[in-house]
Amino acid sequence: MVWERHQKLPSHVQDDDRHRSNHTVDSGHARLHELGYKQELKRDLSVLSNFAFSFSIISVLTGVTTLYNTGLTFGGPVSLVYGWIIAGCFTMVVGCSMAEICSSYPTSGGLYYWSARLAGPDWAPFASWITGWFNIVGQWAVTTSVDFSLAQLVQVIILLSTGGQNGGGYMASKYIVIAFHGGILLLHALLNSLPITYLSFFGQLAAAWNVLGVFVLMIAIPLVATERASPEFVFTHFNMDNDKGIDNRLYIFLLGLLMTQYTLSGYDASAHMTEETKDADKNGPKGIISSIGISLIVGWAYILGITFAVTDIPSLLSLDNDAGGYAIAQIFYQAFKSRYGSGAGGIVCFGVVAVAIFFCGMSSITSNSRMVYAFSRDGAMPFSLLWHKVNKREVPVNAVWLSAGIAFCMALTSLVSLVAFQAMVSIATIGLYIAYALPIFFRVTLARKSFVPGPFNLGRYGVAVGWTAVIWVITISVLFSLPVSYPVTGETLNYTPVAVGGLVFLIVSSWIVHGRHWFKGPVTNIQT
Numbered sequence: 001m002v003w004e005r006h007q008k009l010p011s012h013v014q015d016d017d018r019h020r021s022n023h024t025v026d027s028g029h030a031r032l033h034e035l036g037y038k039q040e041l042k043r044d045l046s047v048l049s050n051f052a053f054s055f056s057i058i059s060v061l062t063g064v065t066t067l068y069n070t071g072l073t074f075g076g077p078v079s080l081v082y083g084w085i086i087a088g089c090f091t092m093v094v095g096c097s098m099a100e101i102c103s104s105y106p107t108s109g110g111l112y113y114w115s116a117r118l119a120g121p122d123w124a125p126f127a128s129w130i131t132g133w134f135n136i137v138g139q140w141a142v143t144t145s146v147d148f149s150l151a152q153l154v155q156v157i158i159l160l161s162t163g164g165q166n167g168g169g170y171m172a173s174k175y176i177v178i179a180f181h182g183g184i185l186l187l188h189a190l191l192n193s194l195p196i197t198y199l200s201f202f203g204q205l206a207a208a209w210n211v212l213g214v215f216v217l218m219i220a221i222p223l224v225a226t227e228r229a230s231p232e233f234v235f236t237h238f239n240m241d242n243d244k245g246i247d248n249r250l251y252i253f254l255l256g257l258l259m260t261q262y263t264l265s266g267y268d269a270s271a272h273m274t275e276e277t278k279d280a281d282k283n284g285p286k287g288i289i290s291s292i293g294i295s296l297i298v299g300w301a302y303i304l305g306i307t308f309a310v311t312d313i314p315s316l317l318s319l320d321n322d323a324g325g326y327a328i329a330q331i332f333y334q335a336f337k338s339r340y341g342s343g344a345g346g347i348v349c350f351g352v353v354a355v356a357i358f359f360c361g362m363s364s365i366t367s368n369s370r371m372v373y374a375f376s377r378d379g380a381m382p383f384s385l386l387w388h389k390v391n392k393r394e395v396p397v398n399a400v401w402l403s404a405g406i407a408f409c410m411a412l413t414s415l416v417s418l419v420a421f422q423a424m425v426s427i428a429t430i431g432l433y434i435a436y437a438l439p440i441f442f443r444v445t446l447a448r449k450s451f452v453p454g455p456f457n458l459g460r461y462g463v464a465v466g467w468t469a470v471i472w473v474i475t476i477s478v479l480f481s482l483p484v485s486y487p488v489t490g491e492t493l494n495y496t497p498v499a500v501g502g503l504v505f506l507i508v509s510s511w512i513v514h515g516r517h518w519f520k521g522p523v524t525n526i527q528t
Helices: 011-015 027-034 045-056 060-073 077-103 111-119 123-162 174-192 196-224 233-234 248-254 259-263 280-309 313-317 327-338 344-377 397-411 418-428 432-444 459-479 497-519
Strands: none
Touching: 027 280, 045 196, 045 280, 045 344, 060 077, 060 123, 060 174, 060 196, 060 259, 060 280, 060 313, 060 327, 060 344, 077 111, 077 233, 077 248, 077 259, 077 280, 077 459, 111 123, 111 344, 123 174, 123 313, 123 327, 123 344, 123 418, 123 432, 123 497, 174 196, 174 248, 174 344, 174 397, 196 280, 196 327, 196 344, 233 432, 248 259, 259 280, 313 327, 344 397, 418 497, 432 459, 432 497
């Protein structure tokens, strides 16, 4: 990886920035003007704050806790421990390629703006359209899944606090859960209506909470548990008892990668926050790469710590246990109950996870709103004039409330069918990664010779890294569309390809019917 400086800034950029300083110009602010955009958002985030937003959206406590059941079911400890490393390394490849492009084009539009610039004038409008819609819908799906997971977790905390499922504890109905979901989104929208200075503080607090939370839990849970797994079990045991009709080891292991890939997503937030980040052409890429790298280390530590407290996989996955089949909740609860006769300590530990998920959802709304702001600034969304407005605090508050509202509406599908809800949420992983891959694909094909790198670049390895990232995204898109249970019936069908295919159909058909007649890609506003 190579770090360089941009060439001398054009005179109109220097004149525009003269009021800022007679000696220095923020490189991100200047580059934004070079790309044709006015500085409308408050540029007040440091590299630490930029990193914190992506790190808190990745949130290993959120992703690992939410899908630990999946890892235990498909391969168990081997899938959890080694799958994290394998998928994590490929995720870093994707992140490095995105960071290189982000350094050249540090705008809030992020991925869809990159696609427009890299695809060339002929393909720019369509490339921008399809990337933008995959990105924005994927982000909404992430917010939906994160906040709905928190609502379910609150339900489990209440269940365990009232005696657990086997002790007559209170099990909230699906209507209560959706009400929790709505309340959480309301809090997140209110927080995101505050000035960016406050959000920067919460983002850094969220990052610190994730690191300290992992450190505390990975030590406390196995230390308190009266029975612990052996190193041989943690590093070599492969769970074949999945009750899904699948007995091929490779197939099982690959399905177990979903936990890692779901967790390690959302780091495009660093790109969407670049118009509010100082020296964004340098610090935006740093935010992407550091958030992935630190998440890999912290996440692996969390997985190891928790897995050392696993002694009976079937009981953890049983719907009849105290936590109603929520594996990590059962691990925490049982660890304290076995030693102290009460699971209260485990509930407190689970509360640490709940706070991390809350911060994750908050940061997700922040990223959503900046994407909505940028996409509507270019006229790509219905009622664009409304969504790209910025209030006197320099916050795109309308975009904030739109993102929260859509996340709530998407979760309403859970009232009809959990299968339908899970299909929609699957877009959070596949849809988002397709949006990640598209600008990278254009960079290594149409823009292979014309791409001008920014301060951060991969040098001669850029094309090879880009192709590796694209191939990995294609691989996981196919992999996570495969059946996860046999025989395949209406109840066991993996609806991921249906959901993603439906999204592709809607995006392409809307382009053919009306988008191609008026959408010309990103529109500069430096003269308006």
